[in-house]
Amino acid sequence: MVISPLLLAGVAVALALLSALVSLFSARLPWLLRRVVTPLFTLAGLAALAAGLGTLIQGGVAVTQLPLGLPWLPWGVRLDALSGFFLCLIGVVSFAVGLYSPGYVRSFEKECGSLPALGGFSGLFLTGMLLVVLADDAFLFMVAWELMSLSSYFLVAFHHNQAANRRAAFLYLLMAHIGGLAILLGYGVLASFGDGFAFDAMRQADLSFGWASVAFVLAFVGFGMKAGLVPLHAWLPEAHPAAPSHISALMSGVMLKVAVYGFIRVVFDLIGQFHWQWSVAVLAIGSVSALMGILYALMQNDLKRLLAYSSVENIGIIFIALGLAMLFLSTGHPVVGSVAFVAALYHSINHAVFKSLLFMGAGAVLHTTHERDLEQMGGLLRRMPWTGLFFLVGCISIAALPPFNGFVSEWLTFQAALQAWQLDSGVLRSMVPIVAAVLAITGALAAACFVKVYGVAFLGQARSRHVRRARKVPFSMRLGQGVLALMCLLLGLLPTAFIDLLNAVPQQVLGHGLAQASAHGWLWLTPISAETASYGAPLVAIILVIALMLGLWLLGRGIRRVRRCDAWDCGFAPPTPAMQYTASAFAQPIRRVFGMLFHIDEGSEPQPDGRWRYYLNVRDRAWGLFYLPVAALVERASRQVVRLQSGNIRTYLGWTLATLLVLLWLTA
Amino acid sequence: MMFIEWLLAFVQALLYVALAPLLVGWIRTLKARLQNRRGPSVLQSYRDLYKLFAKEARMAHSASLLFRAAPYIVFVATWLAAAAVPFVTTSLPTAAMADVIVIAGLLALARFFLALAAMDVGTAFGGMGASREMFVSALAEPAMLMAVFTLAMTAHSTNLASMMDYQLFNDPVLRPSYMFALAGLVLVAVAETGRIPIDNPATHLELTMIHEAMILEYSGRHLALMEWAAQLKLLLYGVLLANVFSPTGIATTTDPGALGLALVVVMFKLALLGVALAISETVLAKMRLFRAPAFLNLALLLTLLGLLSHVILEVGV
Numbered sequence: 001m002v003i004s005p006l007l008l009a010g011v012a013v014a015l016a017l018l019s020a021l022v023s024l025f026s027a028r029l030p031w032l033l034r035r036v037v038t039p040l041f042t043l044a045g046l047a048a049l050a051a052g053l054g055t056l057i058q059g060g061v062a063v064t065q066l067p068l069g070l071p072w073l074p075w076g077v078r079l080d081a082l083s084g085f086f087l088c089l090i091g092v093v094s095f096a097v098g099l100y101s102p103g104y105v106r107s108f109e110k111e112c113g114s115l116p117a118l119g120g121f122s123g124l125f126l127t128g129m130l131l132v133v134l135a136d137d138a139f140l141f142m143v144a145w146e147l148m149s150l151s152s153y154f155l156v157a158f159h160h161n162q163a164a165n166r167r168a169a170f171l172y173l174l175m176a177h178i179g180g181l182a183i184l185l186g187y188g189v190l191a192s193f194g195d196g197f198a199f200d201a202m203r204q205a206d207l208s209f210g211w212a213s214v215a216f217v218l219a220f221v222g223f224g225m226k227a228g229l230v231p232l233h234a235w236l237p238e239a240h241p242a243a244p245s246h247i248s249a250l251m252s253g254v255m256l257k258v259a260v261y262g263f264i265r266v267v268f269d270l271i272g273q274f275h276w277q278w279s280v281a282v283l284a285i286g287s288v289s290a291l292m293g294i295l296y297a298l299m300q301n302d303l304k305r306l307l308a309y310s311s312v313e314n315i316g317i318i319f320i321a322l323g324l325a326m327l328f329l330s331t332g333h334p335v336v337g338s339v340a341f342v343a344a345l346y347h348s349i350n351h352a353v354f355k356s357l358l359f360m361g362a363g364a365v366l367h368t369t370h371e372r373d374l375e376q377m378g379g380l381l382r383r384m385p386w387t388g389l390f391f392l393v394g395c396i397s398i399a400a401l402p403p404f405n406g407f408v409s410e411w412l413t414f415q416a417a418l419q420a421w422q423l424d425s426g427v428l429r430s431m432v433p434i435v436a437a438v439l440a441i442t443g444a445l446a447a448a449c450f451v452k453v454y455g456v457a458f459l460g461q462a463r464s465r466h467v468r469r470a471r472k473v474p475f476s477m478r479l480g481q482g483v484l485a486l487m488c489l490l491l492g493l494l495p496t497a498f499i500d501l502l503n504a505v506p507q508q509v510l511g512h513g514l515a516q517a518s519a520h521g522w523l524w525l526t527p528i529s530a531e532t533a534s535y536g537a538p539l540v541a542i543i544l545v546i547a548l549m550l551g552l553w554l555l556g557r558g559i560r561r562v563r564r565c566d567a568w569d570c571g572f573a574p575p576t577p578a579m580q581y582t583a584s585a586f587a588q589p590i591r592r593v594f595g596m597l598f599h600i601d602e603g604s605e606p607q608p609d610g611r612w613r614y615y616l617n618v619r620d621r622a623w624g625l626f627y628l629p630v631a632a633l634v635e636r637a638s639r640q641v642v643r644l645q646s647g648n649i650r651t652y653l654g655w656t657l658a659t660l661l662v663l664l665w666l667t668a
Numbered sequence: 669m670m671f672i673e674w675l676l677a678f679v680q681a682l683l684y685v686a687l688a689p690l691l692v693g694w695i696r697t698l699k700a701r702l703q704n705r706r707g708p709s710v711l712q713s714y715r716d717l718y719k720l721f722a723k724e725a726r727m728a729h730s731a732s733l734l735f736r737a738a739p740y741i742v743f744v745a746t747w748l749a750a751a752a753v754p755f756v757t758t759s760l761p762t763a764a765m766a767d768v769i770v771i772a773g774l775l776a777l778a779r780f781f782l783a784l785a786a787m788d789v790g791t792a793f794g795g796m797g798a799s800r801e802m803f804v805s806a807l808a809e810p811a812m813l814m815a816v817f818t819l820a821m822t823a824h825s826t827n828l829a830s831m832m833d834y835q836l837f838n839d840p841v842l843r844p845s846y847m848f849a850l851a852g853l854v855l856v857a858v859a860e861t862g863r864i865p866i867d868n869p870a871t872h873l874e875l876t877m878i879h880e881a882m883i884l885e886y887s888g889r890h891l892a893l894m895e896w897a898a899q900l901k902l903l904l905y906g907v908l909l910a911n912v913f914s915p916t917g918i919a920t921t922t923d924p925g926a927l928g929l930a931l932v933v934v935m936f937k938l939a940l941l942g943v944a945l946a947i948s949e950t951v952l953a954k955m956r957l958f959r960a961p962a963f964l965n966l967a968l969l970l971t972l973l974g975l976l977s978h979v980i981l982e983v984g985v
Contacts, residue, residue: 378790381732392734401780402766402773411769414813414826421821421983429983433975436817437968440810447780448802455787455798461730524764533826536765540748540774547744555721555740555889562736567728567791568884570874581787581795589803593961 005054006062006079009087009134012047015040016126023119030109034102037119042098044126049091055084056501061508069139076198078136081504082269086133086261089349092487093253093356094126100360100480101246103473104367108244118158122247124151129258138187138197145183145262149176149226152255155247156239168238175235179225183262186218190270202270212271216278219266220285226259229319230289231626233312237296240311241304241372245363246480248304252311253356257348260318267326268341268509274330276428282323283431287438290316294445295594298452299618301374301583303362306453307355310398313442314351318344320435321413327428328416329510336419338506338514339527343412345502350405350491354397357484361391364473364481365457369466374583376464377457383470388458390481395450397488400443403541405491408525410443415533445590452586461577493541496522584616591618599624670761672922677762681751683931688899689713691906691938698946713899717892725888728789738785739886739893742778746897749774750904754829754911756930757919758836763829768816771828772809775860775904778897779805786882793874797881800957804866804878807964808859814971815853818845818978819912832915845982848974850913855967857905862898863945865955866963869898876954903938910937 019040026032055062061080069075079087101122108118128148135141153176157169191197194205207215221232228236240248267278293313300306321344328337364387365380366372381388397404417439420432462468472478491498496518507513517527525535567575584591591598599619604612644655693710700707727735752766752774766774783798820826822843823834859866862879871877874884883894911918917933919926955963 379730381734396777396780399776399780400773401777402770407770407773411773414769414817418817418820418826420979421824426980429979430976433814433817433972433979436975437810437814437972440813441806444776444806444809447776448806451780451783451787451798451802455784455795459732459734459784459788460790460795530764531825531827531830533767534764535767535770539765540770543748544744547747548740551740551744551893555893562725562727564729564731565726567730567789568793569791575791577790579792580790581792581799586795586799586802589799589957590806592958593803 004062005051005058005084006064006077008047008051008054009077009079009130012044012051012087012091013127013130013134015044015047016123016130018123019044020120020123020127023123024116026115026119030115033105033109033115033119037123038098038101038105041101041123041126042095044123044130045091045094045096045098047091048087048130049095051079052084052087052089052091053501055079056081056088056504059504063136066140073137073139073197075140076136077134077140078199079134081508082261082264083133085345085349085502085505086257087130089257089352090126090129090133090254092349093250093352093484096356096360096480096483097246097250098480099483100249100363100477103475103477104244104246104363106474107367114158117154118244121151121154122250125155125247125250125255129254132258133261136199138191138199138202141262142180142184142187145180148255148258149173149180152243152247152251155251156243158244158247159242165242168235168242171235172239175225175232179222179232182218182222182225184222186215186222186266189215189218190266199265199270203272207271207273209275212273213275213278215271216267219263219271220278220281223259223263223266224285224319227256227263227315227319228289228312229285229315230292230312231622233289233293234620234622234627236312237300237305237308237620240308241302245304245359245366248308249356249359249363252308252359253352256311256315257352260315260322260344260348263322264344264509274326276327276330276425279323279326279330280428280431282319282326283435286316286319286323287435288316289313290320290442291438292316292597294442294449295590295597296618296620298445298449298587298590299598302372303365303374303377303453303457304359304372306374306449307358307362310446310449311351311355313446314347314355314398317410317413317439317442318347318351320439321347321409321416324413324416324432324435327423327432328419331423331425331428333419333422334510334512335514335528336416336422338510338512339412339419340416341506341510342499342502342514342517342527343409343416345505346412346491346495346499347406347409349498350397350409350488353484353487353491354394354406357390357394357481357488358398360477360481360484361387361394364477365470367473367477369470371464371467374453374456377462377467378460378577378580379458379462380467380470381458383462383468384472386478387473387481390478390485391458392454393485393488395454397492399447399450401447403492403537403544405488408492408495408535408537410439411535412527413439415527418533419528448590452583456581456583456586460580463577463580493538494522495525495535495537499525499527597621673759673761676757676922676927677751677760680755680757680760681747681762683755684750684900684903685747685896688896688903689717691903691942692899694939694942695946695949698943699949702946702950717896720892720895721889723888725886725890728791728885730788730790731885732788734781735785735788735885736890738781738788739890739897741781742785743893743897743900745774745778745781746900746904749778750900750907752828753904753907754832754918755907756927756934757922758829758832758915759920759922760829763827767826768820768828768831769813769826772813772816775901776805776809778901782882782894786885789885791885793877793881793884797878797884800878801882804859804960804964807961807968808856811852811964811967811971812856812860814968814975815849815856816912818849818971818974821975821978822982828912832911832918833920835915836918836920843978843982845974845978846913848970848977850909852967852969852971852974853909853913855963855970857909858945858948859960859964859967861902861905863902864949865952866960868954871954906938906941907934910934910941
């Protein structure tokens with residue numbers, strides 16, 4: 001008997017729930033977490049991956065009703081190509097996180113009381129994400145969405161004994177709920193025109209441009225807030241680093257993609273109409289996010305915060321690709337539109353893989369050195385060679401360098417942008433090159449950013465004693481990273497195979513796939529046509545490897561011993577670790593050139609012992625420009641509302657009566 | 669047919685490796701003459717490489733495996749990028765394998781490892797060189813992409829060979845966008861190959877160096893590979909300027925006569941570019957590092973203007 005993908009997806013959800021349930025007992029029996037809970041979590045990931053792959057390969061749509069929900073509003077689930085793709089994404093990262101976490105959670109076993117919370121909310125978090133992707137009506141979607149948000153809130157607040165983490169968690173909760181409200185209202189608009197909360201009813205809805213735009217804006221704000229688009233991103237660099245590292249990997253790698261899924265589901269599938277005005281908004285916000293995200297990432301010295309800001313950048317890139325897709329679809333160019341759409345999907349899975357890998361690497365460093373500050377690190381490659389190697393793979397991938405995976409999606413996005421000459425309107429045509437320039441600058445800055453990270457943390461010499469004593473991390477942690485590093489390589493080497501697989505998604509959502517992508521065999525990726533552009537990823541990689549081997553054989557003659565000597569010291573004292581370039585020094589030229597974009601507080605002050613201390617704080621301008629004014633506005637508005645609160649029961653009754661009358665008048 | 673094309677691509681890739689030191693030697697000789705010196709022979713750069721390969725390579729105590737692997741990666745990535753730029757013929761399968769975005773990516777890969785290797789030993793100079801190199805490239809790489817995108821959009825292809833074919837088989841038109849792109853790409857080429865006024869390849873003052881600071885710790889065959897890769901990059905940019913903007917003379921078939929002629933023509937064009945570079949390096953002084961952004965922003969702006977003038981003025985007319 002063939003197991004249907006939908007059943008497998010159900011198994012995945014059940015396993016995730018079971019892992020949450022079992023972890024309740026881990027307060028008494030701490031070993032349960034490592035031996036039972038995380039294996040269940042891993043299996044849930046594997047089942048989700050299998051369900052997703054099955055859907056993408058078999059094609060078709062599976063729908064069923066759950067015996068849950070309200071009597072007149074039953075919960076429906078649906079597994080189609082789009083859900084299948086995102087199930088794969090959730091599955092592969094959860095699988096790797098499940099492999100990784102036994103080693104990582106071991107350090108938490110001493111503080112027994114928090115173990116049930118960690119395992120339980122992780123399981124619920126995964127359940128929530130899986131259900132969001134499977135939901136077929138707004139009701140189940142919102143319930144699953146809230147489950148995902150709330151359980152991740154508790155995970156962000158896991159280290160709640162530090163005030164900064166509590167603050168980050170509260171900010172996250174607040175933003176998640178404002179976003180959730182926007183999504184709910186968006187569904188409200190669709191439901192009122194579509195007569196029902198089921199997604200099928202919403203698809204049938206016949207919306208005017210005005211109401212469609214209202215729904216689009218609400219969805220864009222709601223999902224954009226969860227995805228971390230500028231200027232709604234401020235919670236992200238606070239919340240993601242606060243969680244335990246394997247949860248940071250899930251949040252940055254997967255939860256942001258669930259928001260991308262929501263955006264695609266609502267805008268591309270449910271609303272189903274495209275207008276160039278919307279694409280301009282998406283392109284503008286995406287470009288700003290990409291550029292600001294990477295610039296702020298360059299300024300960070302806290303490794304996990306840096307990675308979180310880089311997520312803002314990558315989400316920006318995904319939305320640039322989505323914006324290009326909307327632009328080309330709205331102007332009647334379905335082929336180019338689907339190239340951009342595939343680029344967005346490809347970048348989603350790429351970012352999920354390499355960002356989780358990098359967060360796991362940061363977790364491994366944190367695990368053995370208890371250090372997140374780049375300025376204290378150095379020389380870790382020699383202390384932890386495997387983590388160093390996998391982290392290098394992650395850095396090359398995220399810097400969009402061939403032959404790894406980040407390059408493929410960037411290449412596809414550029415290919416879509418280069419078709420701008422097909423557009424009829426001169427204004428739109430001239431907007432695309434500017435977006436392409438932003439994308440190019442972002443890519444170059446990302447390379448600079450990850451040279452800084454790898455060069456400062458893993459190369460050079462240790463800048464502090466505890467980092468010098470770093471040790472290898474447990475095998476399970478290396479295994480989890482290895483799986484994702486391998487995925488980075490495969491996604492980079494075999495783009496044709498993966499694009500063939502995810503071709504079902506644009507076919508289902510847009511009704512138009514990439515017919516040409518692998519028309520010239522698996523060696524050649526030709527998204528539009530062979531004459532327009534081609535990329536032979538396997539060939540590039542093979543030639544690189546052969547030439548490298550040849551070079552090593554000719555010159556190195558195997559691994560020949562090289563005599564060691566002291567580094568060049570200009571004839572003065574030998575170099576010490578303190579004389580190395582620091583992370584903030586590395587970023588100084590860029591900080592100076594882009595200075596007006598940051599809120600920089602830099603200077604030096606005398607210390608009591610007569611020495612001078614240099615300080616540098618780079619803060620996000622979004623706080624001053626966006627959050628504080630909004631907060632002040634809310635405060636002022638609530639002062640006005642407080643006037644109603646007189647403390648007199650008769651006044652309250654009067655208000656109630658007035659409200660009732662108004663409502664009666666409205667419905668009559 | 670397929671076999672001959674791949675063979676030709678291989679020969680062409682070898683030509684790049686063989687001719688790269690010659691271009692540098694030519695520029696050095698010209699500069700010496702302009703400075704009223706006799707200067708070394710044109711072949712001196714070959715002798716330097718030979719000398720370095722014969723010498724023993726040494727490494728600092730704190731260098732890791734990445735430091736040893738980097739010269740090979742940098743050389744191979746640069747060489748592969750060069751192999752995809754049509755040198756004497758446009759019937760080139762490697763140009764289909766790696767289009768212009770992949771070429772930029774491979775150059776970025778080489779730069780990534782160069783900068784990492786610089787930071788590996790953990791001296792101040794290496795970090796400084798890496799920081800400055802990544803800073804310069806953060807502005808130069810987008811400008812390079814924008815410049816070639818102008819041509820790519822005109823030719824409706826990102827394949828360099830198709831771009832050249834498009835220009836050869838269509839009537840020559842003076843396009844304003846090409847002028848902007850050419851001007852921008854010249855500035856990028858100067859910055860990316862570490863020439864005056866961004867960087868001085870002849871300097872030995874540590875504080876002003878960019879490229880030289882990064883390879884300060886290298887010696888012997890490792891240094892030779894790094895130097896050779898830098899020479900390859902200069903030749904690559906030279907060929908890009910010479911062949912992409914005026915592909916006249918390049919062979920479009922695998923006919924031996926046409927190939928021979930193409931080799932002579934491209935050598936002549938490169939010699940002219942060498943003269944221009946030698947003159948500009950003689951009359952200009954190196955800029956302060958924080959003057960460089962103005963230079964690079966100009967390049968980015970020019971190339972963006974080129975692309976914009978293409979999409980506004982030239983498309984659909």
